[in-house]
Amino acid sequence: MTPSSDLPPWLISGVADIVLTSSPTPTGVLNLELRHVMVNQALGKLYGVDPRTATGSTPVQLLGHLGGQIEQRCRAVVGTGRAELGHVVTGVPSTAPEGEVHWQVDCLPVSHENGPPGALLLVVTDITARTRAMRSLNEQRRSLAYQASHDPVTGLANRFQLLEVLQYHLSGQSFPNVLMVDLDGFKEVNDVHGHAAGDQVLATIADRLRNSVRTEDLVARYGGDEFVLVIRPNVDARAFAERLVDLIAEPIPWAGKQLSVGASIGVAEAGPGDSVSGLLHRADEAMYEVKADRKGT
Structure with missing residues (x-):
């Protein structure tokens, strides 16, 4: 050539x-x-x-x-x-x-x-x-990640994300307050008005809880009619829980009716040596003590 x-x-x-x-x-x-x-x-x-x-x-x-x-x-x-x-x-x-x-x-x-x-x-x-195609793939990944860490009914963090956040706090020697919220009268709403009404109650309560905390705090649906709040340690958690009880008790409009539920809230303050399961157990026990006393915190 x-x-x-x-x-x-x-x-x-x-x-x-x-x-x-x-x-x-x-x-x-x-x-x-x-x-x-x-x-x-x-x-x-x-x-x-x-x-x-x-x-x-x-x-x-x-x-x-x-x-x-x-x-x-x-x-x-x-x-x-x-x-x-x-x-x-x-x-x-x-x-x-x-x-x-x-x-x-x-x-x-x-x-x-x-x-x-x-x-x-x-x-x-x-x-x-x-x-x-890359954008679509990234959107699918974000959607899957969101679904894996959020509750579909309320949009709150789910139990999996809650456990991760608590482990992060405790591993970093950060000791938040944990509030276990159990709704009183929720079963009656489901039985009388149906599951759609129950879902509306859960979503409304979730919004109220979400709007009551700062962005660095966490509100999660723990399961059923239970919620968990992880809030900063420099807050009077018990006084805050009392305000939440009043907030949750406000009527919820549904199909021309006014639905209402109450709440029992247990508070546990994290400290050195706490495990995630131990901390949640203490908050759960505190909530049942409140429920047994029928004080609604």
């Missing part, structure tokens, strides 16, 4: 033109004013324009804001003489406004004998499908 340096310039130019034009990769050549001097069929299709009419136009003129992102990368090549590779541009092309696209842009200087760039080679890869 004859070395390329021995080929006549017209042949090199012709071969290069054929390669660029027939390449399945969206490719174009820009002058230093960032105007297209060559757009192959693949790039024209990606742009949504006839390649012949694209000659002489800038990316901005063809694509709007998306083209501006492409020009930003190419302008950097003109200034530095170094290639700009792997940049992702995102937007809605003015030539195809039906949806957002994601393109990977490579812009390379075309120089003669290591001189300054005389033109720019533009290669654009459509990564829209890949990006959307």
Whole structure:
């Protein structure tokens, strides 16, 4: 094979033109004013324009804001003489406004004998499908993670997340207050008005509990009609529990009726040497003592 340096310039130019034009990769050549001097069929299709009419136009003129992102990368090549590779541009092309696209842009200087760039080679890869697939996969992962750690009826943390949070606190020598909340009269609501009414009661109580704590505190559905609150240690937990009893007792509208439940709340203060199970057991015992006394805390 004859070395390329021995080929006549017209042949090199012709071969290069054929390669660029027939390449399945969206490719174009820009002058230093960032105007297209060559757009192959693949790039024209990606742009949504006839390649012949694209000659002489800038990316901005063809694509709007998306083209501006492409020009930003190419302008950097003109200034530095170094290639700009792997940049992702995102937007809605003015030539195809039906949806957002994601393109990977490579812009390379075309120089003669290591001189300054005389033109720019533009290669654009459509990564829209890949990006959307990754987004969908990430959304599915987030959804699965949420489902694994949250109660579907109330949206609160579930028992699994509660145990993790308590273990985190105790392992870090952080000793929160734990409140075990058991609803009084909830079974009657279910028996008389049905499970849909019961779910509404649970969701309403969950909202009230969630809105009563700070963002760093945790409210979890422990199971059935039981909730657990993990709150900061510098709070008078028993006084707080009394306020929660009044809050929970407020009527709940349902199908033209007013439903109501009470609450028994046990408080346990975490301390050195506590285990998660031991701490929850103490809160549970305290709650049953309150229930037995019928004081509702």
